[in-house]
Amino acid sequence: MPVSFVASIHSQAGIDQKMLRFCYDRLHSLMMTLEITDTDEFMHIQTICDFATLIGTYTRGFSIIIEPYDDRMPDIRDPVIQLSCHDASLAIRPVFDRFETVVITSGTLSPIDLYPRLLNFNPVISRSFTMSLTRDCICPMVLTRGRYELVPRELHISKSTVL
Structure with a gap:
């Protein structure tokens, strides 16, 4: 839950929910003040500020998922944190x-x-x-090599052709 995550951040770093809530606005204001035009260099800090703003804004409807490593490579530490919206x-x-x-x-x-x-x-x-459909919308066709052993792209099939 974001509430316990925010409480943990507050106890460890002294950052409360209100500070997190305005993280995006403060970064945006700083970048405008410094007249930064190439924002691609700051994409990672912007992502962190977006995340912080969301967990500071919403106390319900979200879960924070922390994965310490990728299941495919458990020996390599590669932590991932995700914010999942359930509402x-x-x-x-x-x-x-x-x-x-x-x-x-x-x-x-x-x-x-x-x-x-x-x-x-x-x-x-x-x-x-x-709603009424005037025509059949889905007409599935299964193509295999038939009795002529031809690859389907080499065989012209019309509606009247019976194989």
Whole structure:
């Protein structure tokens, strides 16, 4: 949990949640003040600041995963830290905050009230349309060497051809 991770950082380094929350803004402000235009050189510190800002901002809906090594090479120490979001409503909230109207469409959404529950919003309008397909969308074909022992690319097959 980010809460215990932040508490650990606070006890070991004296950095609290508020400091972490503004890490991205402070780095951005520093880079603007120093008039740094080639930001590619600072990609790694930007990634760390993004990570710090996220764990300082959200106390729920995230997990921190720390892997000390790659399972494929357990003898080589190669630690990886990941922030995993388990709440889709946290990811979509900036979209709802920024835009007055948001349209969500899905060809496979079932039941229709699934997105509002997952994304934690109240839709103004929700409509379901019945769909009919005028043609077959998927026509699988299995190709092997047939009785003529020809490679499929050498054989022209039309709809009326029976092999």
